[in-house]
Amino acid sequence: MKPVYILYGFLESGKTDFLRYTIAQPYFKINGKTLLIVCEEGEDEYEEKVLRANDTIKVVIDDEENFTIGKLTNLENQYNPDRILIEFNGMWDSRKIQLPKSWQIEQQITMINCMTFEMYFNNMKSMLAEHIRRADLILFNRCDGLNEKLPVYKRNVKAINQAADIIFEDKNGEVDVTLDEDLPFDLKADPIELNNYGYGMFYLDALEHVDRYEGKNVKFRAMVAKPPEFPKTRFVPGRMSMTCCAQDMQFLGFACDYDRASELEEKSWVDVTARIEREFVKEYGGEGPVLKAISVIPSSEPESPVIDFSQPIMSE
Numbered sequence: 001m002k003p004v005y006i007l008y009g010f011l012e013s014g015k016t017d018f019l020r021y022t023i024a025q026p027y028f029k030i031n032g033k034t035l036l037i038v039c040e041e042g043e044d045e046y047e048e049k050v051l052r053a054n055d056t057i058k059v060v061i062d063d064e065e066n067f068t069i070g071k072l073t074n075l076e077n078q079y080n081p082d083r084i085l086i087e088f089n090g091m092w093d094s095r096k097i098q099l100p101k102s103w104q105i106e107q108q109i110t111m112i113n114c115m116t117f118e119m120y121f122n123n124m125k126s127m128l129a130e131h132i133r134r135a136d137l138i139l140f141n142r143c144d145g146l147n148e149k150l151p152v153y154k155r156n157v158k159a160i161n162q163a164a165d166i167i168f169e170d171k172n173g174e175v176d177v178t179l180d181e182d183l184p185f186d187l188k189a190d191p192i193e194l195n196n197y198g199y200g201m202f203y204l205d206a207l208e209h210v211d212r213y214e215g216k217n218v219k220f221r222a223m224v225a226k227p228p229e230f231p232k233t234r235f236v237p238g239r240m241s242m243t244c245c246a247q248d249m250q251f252l253g254f255a256c257d258y259d260r261a262s263e264l265e266e267k268s269w270v271d272v273t274a275r276i277e278r279e280f281v282k283e284y285g286g287e288g289p290v291l292k293a294i295s296v297i298p299s300s301e302p303e304s305p306v307i308d309f310s311q312p313i314m315s316e
Contacts (some may be wrong), residue, residue, distance in 0.1 A: 001104040008131040009111035010090035032082030039089035110135035114143040159309035191217035200307035235261040241307040258293035
């Protein structure tokens with residue numbers, strides 16, 4: 001199989017700079033050819049001497065209608081590359097990407113210009129969301145002077161793709177983003193009471209920082225989910241969330257151990273008070289937050305049952 005690396009991002013997001021730098025790094029070099037497919041050309045260009053020195057062949061496909069399996073297969077037959085890099089056009093529909101059967105995606109990276117993130121998030125959210133959703137790594141660059149906004153940006157991205165690694169960089173390198181002081185609830189409270197939006201922030205933060213919640217108690221209203229693969233003493237309390245549009249709904253919940261879980265009805269509403277512990281859960285694919293129920297009380301559907309992450313980012 002031919003390994004494929006796809007780079008997403010809008011014009012001037014830093015895709016070309018990233019690939020130019022990466023191609024020349026010793027850790028990225030391999031024996032054999034690299035096929036670089038460029039789907040849009042901005043102000044920055046690839047230097048021919050750098051491409052030659054790294055046995056890289058650049059091909060431009062600047063029409064979305066030409067980005068087809070047939071065209072890509074012809075390029076493979078013509079150049080016989082050992083791997084493929086694709087600098088995808090940020091305005092093309094990434095959902096329509098189809099690759100030859102002999103090509104296997106190894107990594108997908110999304111580049112985001114911090115200076116223009118709010119504009120694209122507020123005005124082209126559905127397209128940006130696809131870039132974010134597909135990525136294994138999301139790299140924000142040009143973050144100089146925006147440190148106060150970075151926690152908000154991180155949460156907006158995490159709401160769309162919880163699994164991706166997120167890196168922020170300014171001219172001096174990587175920026176550390178700390179979220180503790182910007183959480184919409186009191187970490188010192190016992191229990192930590194979570195409203196609608198607070199539950200969404202708790203869910204995203206606990207996935208990444210389970211250490212800060214381990215041993216603490218939380219209280220929130222939740223919908224009951226009962227995955228068939230769970231034992232009778234475990235259920236999932238959570239909330240539906242919307243990150244972009246109504247078609248983009250997903251359920252956010254953690255495994256909860258409760259000795260009377262079998263008595264709960266699917267999609268009923270309950271008020272949960274529980275202690276947070278870290279455990280291995282097969283469905284998580286590793287360790288993560290597990291709730292140990294202290295009380296589970298039948299309740300009613302809240303006025304706002306859906307956590308809405310789709311609201312515009314507000315500039316100060």
